Amino acid sequence: MKCLSDYLWQTLVPLIFFSFIWMLYRFLEEQQHKEDMIRQHTEMELKFLKSQINPHVLFNNLNTIYSFSIEKPTETPELILMLSDNLKHVLYDSNAPFVSLKKELQFLDNYIKFQQIRTEGVKQIKYETYVQNAETNIAPLLLITIIENTFKHSSLHSQISIEIKEENKQLTCTCVNDFSPSKKDTTSLKIGIENLKKRLQLLYPEKHTLHFDNRHLFKVVLKIDLS
Known part of the structure; x- marks a missing residue:
């Protein structure tokens, strides 16, 4: 044994x-x-979601340049340089998982300048930014969705307010605009917002909030923890 x-x-x-x-x-x-x-799978889905954003934004900018080439040709070169910067950001910088807030804000600044030119005399635009640390990283092309919707779905002869604030790596983007419910393109609005929600869930799970309020004005508040 x-x-x-x-x-x-x-x-x-x-x-x-x-x-x-x-x-x-x-x-x-x-x-x-x-x-x-x-x-x-996540990387492929993010690339697909970003590909839905890029052409639409650039198409609007090209339309603005085309109009200026006819009405104000002397100011067209500056717009082409701005578009060139945005193309560089979309085609190259946005391929990285994250970019600095400095680069992303430059892209948004150019986009809003295009909109200010395109809506001159039609809409009043209030745009403010406060960034404590411009080198803080953020996923590219996140904020453009709600900013673009703010312009696209606002009423004529109305005011648009856009505020971007970063403090202690806590980012808040607030967009407010008037709108006409009878004319609002709810289909494209829903598609853009659903796209944004998916990207936020993939990139910042449990580190973001996205709130909407359309009782009087259409207000969107996006908060992201970038730490």
């Missing part, structure tokens, strides 16, 4: 131990594979 006991101890215990190690290794390998698949 003692020999049998020693034999079992010397053979079964190592066998059980190495079987456990092998099972653990296989489990970790499968978990890593699942994480890789999820990461690849």
Whole structure:
């Protein structure tokens, strides 16, 4: 019995131990594979969501340049340079997972300048930014959705207010505009907002809030923890 006991101890215990190690290794390998698949799926979905934004924004800017080339040709070169900067940001900078707030705000500044030119005499635009640390990173092309909707769905001869604030890596973007419910294009509005919600959920899960209020004015407040 003692020999049998020693034999079992010397053979079964190592066998059980190495079987456990092998099972653990296989489990970790499968978990890593699942994480890789999820990461690849997330990256593909983010690229798809960004691709829905880029052409629409650039198309509006091209329309503005075309109008100026006819009405105010002397001011067209400056607009082309602004568009060039935005193209660089969309085609190259936005391929990175994150960009500095400085780069993202330059892109938004150019976009809003285009809108100020395009809506001159039709809409009043109040645009303010306060950034404590311009090198803070943010996912590219996030804020453009609500800012673009603010212009697209505002009424004629109304005021638009856009405020972007970053303090202690807490970003708040507030957009307010008047709107005409009977003329509002709810389909495109919903598509843009759903796109934004998906990107926020993928990039900043449990680190963002997005609120809407359309009782009197259409107000959107986006808060993101960038830490």
